[in-house]
Amino acid sequence: MLRRSLYAGVVTWNKSQKITRRGTKAQRWRPENEWLRREVPELRIVDEELWQRVQARREASAASYLRLSGGRLVGSPSGADVESPYLLPGIARCAECNGSLVAMTRSHGKRRASFYGCLRFHKRGSRACRNGLQIRQAVLDSVVLDALAKRLDAALIAEAVATAVEELTASLAEIAARRASITEELTKSTARERRLLDALVDGDGTADSIRTRLREELARRDALTAELSRLDAVPTLDRDAIVRDVTARAADLRGLLTRNVTQARQVIRLLLDSRLVCTPFDDGEEHGYTFEATGTYRRLGVPLVNVGRGPNGIRTRVSALRGPCPGPLDDGAG
Numbered sequence: 001m002l003r004r005s006l007y008a009g010v011v012t013w014n015k016s017q018k019i020t021r022r023g024t025k026a027q028r029w030r031p032e033n034e035w036l037r038r039e040v041p042e043l044r045i046v047d048e049e050l051w052q053r054v055q056a057r058r059e060a061s062a063a064s065y066l067r068l069s070g071g072r073l074v075g076s077p078s079g080a081d082v083e084s085p086y087l088l089p090g091i092a093r094c095a096e097c098n099g100s101l102v103a104m105t106r107s108h109g110k111r112r113a114s115f116y117g118c119l120r121f122h123k124r125g126s127r128a129c130r131n132g133l134q135i136r137q138a139v140l141d142s143v144v145l146d147a148l149a150k151r152l153d154a155a156l157i158a159e160a161v162a163t164a165v166e167e168l169t170a171s172l173a174e175i176a177a178r179r180a181s182i183t184e185e186l187t188k189s190t191a192r193e194r195r196l197l198d199a200l201v202d203g204d205g206t207a208d209s210i211r212t213r214l215r216e217e218l219a220r221r222d223a224l225t226a227e228l229s230r231l232d233a234v235p236t237l238d239r240d241a242i243v244r245d246v247t248a249r250a251a252d253l254r255g256l257l258t259r260n261v262t263q264a265r266q267v268i269r270l271l272l273d274s275r276l277v278c279t280p281f282d283d284g285e286e287h288g289y290t291f292e293a294t295g296t297y298r299r300l301g302v303p304l305v306n307v308g309r310g311p312n313g314i315r316t317r318v319s320a321l322r323g324p325c326p327g328p329l330d331d332g333a334g
Contacts, residue, residue: 002058005037008051009044012037086114087141087261088276091268092291094118095279097129103137116140116278133280135289140278144291145257145264148271151295152250160297161243175231182228189221249300271295 005012013036016027046054084090086103093100099120105112114137121129150156196214200207253270256263268276272295279290 002054006043007046008048009039009041010037011040011043084265085261086116086137087264087268088116088144091265091272092116092140092144092276092278094120094129094131095277096131097121099129101278104134106134114138131280133282133287133289140289140291144268144276148268149254149257151271152254154247154250157247157250157297157300158243161239161246164297165239165242172234175234179228179231182224182231186221186224186228189217189224193217193221246297246300250297253300270299271297 001007014030015035016029019026019028084103089100089102097118097120099118101116102119102122103114104117104122105114107113115134116137117134118129118131121132126132193214196210196217200210200214253267256267258264272293274294276291276293279292281287281290
């Protein structure tokens with residue numbers, strides 16, 4: 001209903017064409033430049049201003065959906081993503097009480113500024129949480145996005161893919177061994193079935209006992225055959241193709257991080273497998289947050305490889321007074 005131009009007083013012809021394909025009647029859609037439009041004001045039931053507002057709203061909503069450069073839909077924004085003008089609410093949590101870090105504004109000089117702070121402390125005070133630290137929204141957002149962008153570096157992606165392929169190669173070797181074992185067992189099962197059938201025909205032994213053993217053998221054969229089919233369905237690996245595909249997806253997501261808040265929130269949810277843990281610090285010279293996160297490249301198409309602490313994790317310190325600290329906390333800092 002929101003797309004039907006007839007409600008706005010515009011009739012459109014020539015959208016499709018009847019064709020015959022392989023002897024069967026079918027229909028194909030024509031390109032939009034071949035459509036014929038005619039304004040019919042007497043059929044209008046929605047005024048022009050409202051129609052244009054609806055179309056603008058539709059376009060804005062479509063733009064918030066996370067897509068890769070090829071147009072592939074990665075995910076749709078949640079209600080919280082669409083409604084929040086800030087990056088980290090619902091994503092970051094306080095390490096002291098596990099409450100959410102939320103955006104708030106307060107007077108800063110002659111104007112109001114945006115900060116992140118613990119929601120429990122803000123609502124219920126120090127009895128609920130000891131963390132009263134507030135940090136500038138722009139400072140924390142910038143460092144978080146920079147840390148995530150570094151984790152989407154092509155070299156790190158290639159390393160993760162290589163690790164995944166090694167694990168998968170080991171798994172495939174186990175699968176090959178299991179497949180050989182099942183094939184051998186099926187050969188033995190077929191021989192046992194033949195002997196049982198011969199015994200049943202020759203009248204050797206008790207018929208009921210032979211039938212029971214034969215049913216058991218057939219059930220075992222069916223189970224082994226089903227398992228073999230599952231193993232045969234495991235795809236082969238093309239290391240170079242996986243690296244190219246995942247690196248391209250990572251580059252797309254890296255660009256999406258900088259487009260708008262809604263899409264950046266979707267990218268963060270896509271990459272992290274848990275919430276961002278923010279721990280306050282005060283070393284006497286400056287104070288701020290150390291934030292940590294674990295995530296995964298699995299949604300980029302790399303199976304079995306998690307982004308953990310160390311080379312593939314994020315552990316970064318950001319000062320509430322002076323911005324990000326110049327150096328990492330450890331060898332695996334992001």
